[in-house]
Amino acid sequence: MARSLTILGATGSVGLATLDLVGAAGPDSYAITALTAHSRARELAELSLRFRPKFTAIADARQADVLEDALAGSGLRWGAGPQAVLEAASMQADWTMAAIVGAAGLAPTLEAVKRGGMVALANKEALVCAGELFIEHARKSGAVILPVDSEHNAIFQALGGVDATRVRRIILTASGGPFRLASLDVMAAATVRDAVAHPVWSMGAKISVDSATMMNKGLEVIEACHLFALSPEKVDVIVHPESIVHGLVEHVDGGLIAQMGMPDMRTPIAHALAWPHRVETSVSRLDLPALGRLTFEAPDPERFPALGLARAAFTAGGANPVILNAANEVAVDAFLNGHVGFLDIAAIVAESLERGEGIARGPLTDFDAVYAADAAARDLAGAFVRARARRGAGIAKGA
Ligand SMILES: NC(=O)c1ccc[n+]([C@@H]2O[C@H](COP(=O)([O-])OP(=O)(O)OC[C@H]3O[C@@H](n4cnc5c(N)ncnc54)[C@H](OP(=O)(O)O)[C@@H]3O)[C@@H](O)[C@H]2O)c1
Structure with a gap:
């Protein structure tokens, strides 16, 4: 049927x-x-x-x-x-x-x-x-x-039914985005076109900018903690520009299981669509000899502070992840509309987390509390956007 x-x-x-x-x-x-x-x-x-x-x-x-x-x-x-x-x-x-x-x-x-x-x-x-x-x-x-999400779908597959809390760690890969090798000066002057020009994946505008700031990976660390009931220390991130390995699971015996495939969302979607079965897709197949080699590097926390902000927000708990997400949405929207510069995105999120103590107080016990925190965080981040736009700080050129 x-x-x-x-x-x-x-x-x-x-x-x-x-x-x-x-x-x-x-x-x-x-x-x-x-x-x-x-x-x-x-x-x-x-x-x-x-x-x-x-x-x-x-x-x-x-x-x-x-x-x-x-x-x-x-x-x-x-x-x-x-x-x-x-x-x-x-x-x-x-x-x-x-x-x-x-x-x-x-x-x-x-x-x-x-x-x-x-x-x-x-x-x-x-x-x-x-x-x-x-x-x-x-x-x-x-x-x-x-x-x-390709990384979480990869972990789901690489776990092969093993309880995630019993593994040593999981590793989410990140392409590094369009600014992987860019200097802070180049990033400060980045246009919207530069930021959404993802080197590997074809995605919507918001997630493309999140990839460029690496906030996407920060959100994914939090997502992984919830999906697999893990503490953030057990969720690592590694930059892998080819985006062929999507996620890895390190077992306690030292074995590392990686899930690989072409960077095409139709593969993880097909896995979920047919689950628990498999379905044929027309996705191009991996040609490993043609690929030659795969490279990996550590993320740079100085040029990509969003990753650290996300970890800190999750660890602080309460409404902090809501503030992180809302401030990021407001800041990305402001960037896409030419009101603030690329580096302002993480700066606005950091300011919102620092100044959002009033919002972050207490646990979020129901969805009304989540919506209230989200609305308050959007107001706060909106004020920081307006202040930066007035100062004309780092407005994206030629957006
Ligand atoms: N794209 C990827 O490769 C990828 C990979 C992993 C995870 N994700 C995640 O998947 C989600 C979707 O990403 P996407 O890239 O597909 O985004 P997208 O291309 O921007 O599409 C977003 C969809 O949501 C609808 N939408 C937007 N605002 C809405 C609102 N207020 N109420 C109801 N519907 C609304 C849009 O409708 P309209 O078209 O009418 O605006 C569109 O159908 C995001 O959370 C993203 O982080 C995406």
Whole structure:
């Protein structure tokens, strides 16, 4: 019987890669329950006309007319506004891809986790902001969380069923991004085009900038701690520019198991899509002799302070990871819109963590506390963005 799927964030990089696999497998393998997007109504409508979900949801209610026109006469049911996205997430489906970018993905991902079934988790921000709460809800509903991030999917595979708490450590690889070899001066003058030009992976704008600052790896360290119940000391990061080894598990006997593959998100997505089975993909195969050699180096904490900020925020606990994530989203958005420079991103996150004691007080016992901390951290980071924009510090040129 066809597996029923919902794709939250269907128009994004991960959402489209998922639909590419679904399209290739055909309707006998998968049937679409719901597709969602934020504001790209035309693209969403095209996908819906092709995959014929039971429900289509656009988060931005201002796009309702566009979606209505594009779906007119199709017989497809649709809705607009954040409630419609929640409705899509709460519909019964065997498998859900959680691929909305940023903290906006929290509430829909939570709906999917509460409903149970398999939740393929690309939205790392959900675990960063509310890891304990998500894991607790998954335990209650019986939802199976399948890691989609290539590094976490690699660890999941390399563990081979061994309890992660019994291994010596896990290692997440990082490509190093476009500024791996750049000087601080070059990074200070980086344009948006420079920052999103990832040397290996093709991804959405926000995660591409996160890769360039290495905040992406910082968020992934926190994500790994929650997914595999590990302390941050057991999660190492190593720079591997070829992005062929995605993650490694070091066992107590000294054995190191690595998961390798082409840097193509369709491989980890396919692993989650077919789990616990395997499915054919058209992803190019690794040609090891042609590759010749693989290189590894330690990350540079001076040029990439975001990694240390993420570790410190997780260790400090409470709302600190929420502040880290919210301030980063605000700062990345300001960078993408030309209001602050590239190096300002980590500086704004650091300032927000330093000055956010009032927000970080006390444990986050429910999602309302998470949303309140997120909103307060966005206000705080917004003030730092405005102050830097006024000073004209390091504005990205030629964005
Ligand atoms: N791209 C990768 O290779 C990759 C790898 C690992 C993990 N991830 C993670 O996967 C997630 C998605 O990344 P991506 O690169 O696919 O992002 P993306 O290309 O920017 O796509 C984001 C998706 O989320 C939707 N969206 C944005 N804001 C929303 C909102 N407020 N409410 C509802 N939907 C919203 C977008 O809709 P519109 O198109 O209408 O704006 C789009 O469908 C992120 O958390 C990222 O860290 C990505």
